[in-house]
Amino acid sequence: MPPINLILVGLGPHARRIYYPLLEKYAARNELRLLLVVDLLDQEATIRSFLKVFALQPDQLYFGDPDWRGSETLAPDVLNILNAFAPQADGIIISTEPKAHKAYALWAVDHGLDVLMDKPISAPLDVTNRIGAAQRILEDYEEIDQHLAQSSANFIVQCQRRSHRGYQYVHQYLRDFVQEFQVPISFLDIYHADGMWAMPDELFTRENHPYKYGYGKLMHSGYHFIDLFCWLADVNNAIPHKRPNNADVFVRHFNPADFLHQLEQTDYQRLMKTDRFAPAFAPEREALAESFGEMDVFISAQLLRDQHVTTTASINLQQNSFSRRASPEPPIDVYKGSGRVRHERLTVQVSTLLTIQVHSYQAYGDGTRHADLHGAGHPDHFDVYVFRNSGVVGGSPLEKFSFGEQASQRRLTDPTYLGHNEAAREEIFLDFLQGRTSPSHFSAHRRTNILLSHIYECIALGRNGVSPRSCFPL
Known part of the structure; x- marks a missing residue:
């Protein structure tokens, strides 16, 4: 087969860590050709320096006007260059900041190009403060879906837990169990903390995983866990007469203004021996931070069949959490260099019959390996526990399954291996590259965006002095 011709839009920290090494890996196998890379002019020096160490070079680099950052439409010059390359292209990878996702997605779908796009689908500005912006999340999804219905494009969203071997095992186990015993999932508890410690001044300036645009954790790594919840909860659809048809959601959150009061200027002086953050604690800066996006979000939900509860859920997502960052200096790698370490937990109950638990806890920052320890703390730690009421079922x-330990063996033979989550990202990438049916196809994300829209609506309600609760049909 001839190589697939691709466009990459956005070569920021995430794409540099994940996509470009994959592009080089499969270009070396003659499976793809990189026609064009598009980014912003203020990123040119960083990107050109990054590309120097790679054999794979795009046919063309194009850098647009950074004043269009955050625009909901494509800049005319960017649109012109995309249109010029569209006839040659087979697909596009969209790895920009979320604010630009929708515009690029619509362009690609309308040109019939296959799409691999980072989550989220869209990120309306000021979504934590304006109910209308929260509702736009679902409206944006539906608009793209309408265009996709008229297109030949294969559209895949990069949500790797749908292709993660451990989570696929859990999902299939639950499907089989619920189908066999006709008892629905009764409880889901999801916890994720990533330890992304932004220094006080960075709260106001970050472009990668920002807060200043009025969205935060949910549009960063949090989307994955809203999607994980919806993917697992959909197992209950196997029992038509117990399938939930409405939801009741209550949300609390923690924002950067709270963080500035939790870790004060005197705390940084004591812990990091610096007073350089004093300007960030000025009253006008703290007032500005009140409108910023969420750092942590705590969701309590019930899925109901008419008036009867089918599934109760707790979803707790944090960035104000255990971190390995120990320096006040700006990190070179803003994606993984802010002390991020993954602490991830899942508990699923199927009434009195079954419990499945996932435990995945890191103790070391990116690039640090502890080869002698395969349990909690190891970069690849990912254990699944299955408890059955064996006297009944x-x-x-x-039973215990150590998927992380199994995955870590790949380090011995594959120099491109970065971890079990990244291996799952590669599976999603291959779905896109090879035109495969993907568990993370755009159509699978409708329920996720319904729930995400209502979660943000709850946050906006709370910020406007109203109870942060939403009840809605499914």
């Missing part, structure tokens, strides 16, 4: 009362 048979089987073993306890």
Whole structure:
């Protein structure tokens, strides 16, 4: 087969870590050709320096006007260069800041190009403060979906947990169990903390995983866990007469203004021996931070069949959490250099019959390996525990599966291996590259965006002095 001709839009920290090494890997196998890379002019020096160490070079680099950052439409010059390359292209990878996702997605779908796009689908500005902006999340999804219905494009969203071997095992186990015993998932608890410690001045300036545009954790790594919840909860659809048809959601959150009061200027003086953050604690800066996006979000939800509860859920997502960052200096790598370490937990109950738990806890920052320890703390730690009421449903009362330890063996043979989550990202990438049916196709994300829209609506309600609760049909 001839190589697939691709366009890459956005070569920021995430794309440099994930996509470009994959592009080089599969270009070396003659599976793809990189026609064009598009980014902003203020990123040119960084990107040209990054590309020097790679054999794969795009046919053309194009850098647009940074004044268009955050625009909901494509700049005329960027549109012109995309249109010029569209006849040669087979697909596009969209890895920009979320504010630009929708515009590039609509352009690609309307030109019939296959799409691999980072989550989220869209990120309306000021979504934590304006109910209308929160509602736009679902409206944007539906608009793209309408265009996709008229297109030949294969549209895949990069949500790697749908292709993660451990989570796929959990999902399939639940599908089989619920189908066999006709008892729905009764409880889901999801916890994720990533330890992204932004220094006080960075709260006001970050472009990668920002807060200043009125969105935060949910549009950063949080989307993955809203999607994980919806993907697992959909298992209950196997029991038509118990399938939920409405939801009740209550949300609390923690924002950068709270963070400035939790870790004060005197705390940074004591912990990091610096007073350089004093300007960030000026009253007018703290007032500005009140409108910023969420750092942490705590969601309590119930899915109901008419008036009866089918599934109760707790989803707790944090960035104000255990971190390995120990320096006040700006990190060179803003994607993984802010002390990020993953702490991830899942508990699923199927009434009195079954519990499945996932535990995945890192203790080391990116690039640090602890080869002698395969349990909690290891970069690849990912254990699944299955508890069965064996006297009723048979089987073993306890089984443990160490997916992380299994995955880590790949480090011995594959120099491109970065971790089990990144291996799952590669599977999604291959779905896109090879035109495969993907578990993370755009159409699978409708429920996720319904829920995400209502979660942000709850946050906006709370910020406007109203109870942060939303009840809605499914």
